[in-house]
Amino acid sequence: MASVMNDGARALGRGGLGAVMGSKNLKAVVVRGRNRVSVSRPEKLSFVLNESRRWIKGNPVTAVGLPRFGTAVLVNLMNELGVFPANNFQYSRFPEAESISGEALEERYLVKRRSCWGCPIGCGRVTRAGGLEGEGPEYETLWALGAQCGVGDLEKVVLANYLCNDLGLDTISAGSVIGCCMELSQRGLVEGGPRFGDADAVLGLLEDMALGRGLGKELAQGARRFARHRGAGEYAMQVKGLELPAYDPRGLQGQGLSFATSNRGGCHLRAYLVGPEVLGIPKMVDRHSTMDKPGLTIFAQNLNASVDSLVLCRFLQFALSDEYFARMLEAVTGVPYKAADLHRIGERIWNLERLYNLRCGMDPAEDTLPLRLLREPASEGPAAGRVVLLEEMLPLYYRARGWDERGIPEPQKLASLGLAP
Numbered sequence: 001m002a003s004v005m006n007d008g009a010r011a012l013g014r015g016g017l018g019a020v021m022g023s024k025n026l027k028a029v030v031v032r033g034r035n036r037v038s039v040s041r042p043e044k045l046s047f048v049l050n051e052s053r054r055w056i057k058g059n060p061v062t063a064v065g066l067p068r069f070g071t072a073v074l075v076n077l078m079n080e081l082g083v084f085p086a087n088n089f090q091y092s093r094f095p096e097a098e099s100i101s102g103e104a105l106e107e108r109y110l111v112k113r114r115s116c117w118g119c120p121i122g123c124g125r126v127t128r129a130g131g132l133e134g135e136g137p138e139y140e141t142l143w144a145l146g147a148q149c150g151v152g153d154l155e156k157v158v159l160a161n162y163l164c165n166d167l168g169l170d171t172i173s174a175g176s177v178i179g180c181c182m183e184l185s186q187r188g189l190v191e192g193g194p195r196f197g198d199a200d201a202v203l204g205l206l207e208d209m210a211l212g213r214g215l216g217k218e219l220a221q222g223a224r225r226f227a228r229h230r231g232a233g234e235y236a237m238q239v240k241g242l243e244l245p246a247y248d249p250r251g252l253q254g255q256g257l258s259f260a261t262s263n264r265g266g267c268h269l270r271a272y273l274v275g276p277e278v279l280g281i282p283k284m285v286d287r288h289s290t291m292d293k294p295g296l297t298i299f300a301q302n303l304n305a306s307v308d309s310l311v312l313c314r315f316l317q318f319a320l321s322d323e324y325f326a327r328m329l330e331a332v333t334g335v336p337y338k339a340a341d342l343h344r345i346g347e348r349i350w351n352l353e354r355l356y357n358l359r360c361g362m363d364p365a366e367d368t369l370p371l372r373l374l375r376e377p378a379s380e381g382p383a384a385g386r387v388v389l390l391e392e393m394l395p396l397y398y399r400a401r402g403w404d405e406r407g408i409p410e411p412q413k414l415a416s417l418g419l420a421p
């Protein structure tokens with residue numbers, strides 16, 4: 001769960017890339033340059049960017065929600081919908097959500113807003129707490145170091161976020177494994193372990209994890225290894241070893257499928273089905289229905305893989321359609337691209353990643369979710385009584401991907417993508 005940190009407080013935070021750098025004794029990468037990036041059709045690019053800015057300024061998420069509250073704008077909304085997990089996903093709502101919300105953060109700790117270079121959205125925020133100043137916390141962090149650990153003390157959550165940035169810890173995984181440990185303590189499986197709601201224990205354990213001390217050394221192995229080692233693997237809320245982010249998929253069927261099939265495990269960035277299932281982007285769908293979710297998941301996974309390879313911020317997708325990304329790429333390279341080309345490129349990337357995972361020994365049976373989300377119905381809120389209906393969706397997903405019933409890409413699919421061995 002070691003992040004690669006950049007620009008002070010920005011983290012390439014998931015999957016432990018910092019640990020990979022560390023294993024190679026690579027301390028830092030410095031990039032500097034004075035040349036301009038040459039663009040094939042500058043006039044066309046400037047036209048597309050002007051149009052894009054208009055869409056961004058006309059979209060409520062990119063024009064109001066993100067600039068005003070940052071990603072933390074999601075806390076109250078997700079809690080209201082009953083998809084804001086608390087206490088290691090034992091609950092789908094957190095009673096103290098209001099006190100760790102974007103609104104509370106703005107009122108008590110915001111110093112100023114911040115934007116990445118040239119970005120018209122500006123979702124970043126500089127905060128001050130406990131005599132310290134830093135960036136964030138983001139929505140995921142407010143959840144992981146807050147609700148996931150039963151902590152409603154916003155100041156302590158802000159400080160825990162600063163600490164993670166200083167130590168280079170992925171806040172989602174760090175908070176999630178502590179929440180897992182708290183549940184094991186609650187069940188008597190970790191003697192003298194931390195209890196839900198103990199903010200000081202969270203701060204202490206973050207440092208212990210980074211420095212390899214005591215219980216922290218065990219936790220630094222991640223929730224899957226930690227819980228298995230304690231004979232309670234089912235309480236690790238993870239997929240393929242990566243801890244899940246801040247959405248309870250029992251109230252978001254499509255997001256559940258996309259977590260289960262994500263190539264890098266429990267990640268919301270491979271396919272953000274919260275877009276159509278909650279925000280109505282690109283269109284509103286019934287979040288409790290499994291209908292069309294395999295197709296929507298594949299659409300999002302392919303497009304995201306493509307847009308990621310363009311090195312564009314994911315938040316642009318709230319306002320811009322696939323067609324705009326194709327037009328930008330065409331203007332920069334001079335090579336004609338259509339939206340369908342981006343989806344095909346993304347499909348190639350997705351299949352290549354799948355082949356890589358399989359070759360590295362991943363068992364397709366890992367396309368699943370923690371048992372709790374499949375068997376224990378949500379106990380409260382609008383999703384009460386529901387579990388993720390993965391068994392309904394997964395076979396359809398495999399078929400639509402052109403994979404066999406075990407989840408292995410069929411030779412004809414690979415040939416059609418130019419990936420045949």
Ligand code: SF4
Binds near residue numbers: 114115
């Ligand atoms: S580029 Fe993305 S992350 Fe950076 S300020 Fe803009 S919207 Fe936020």
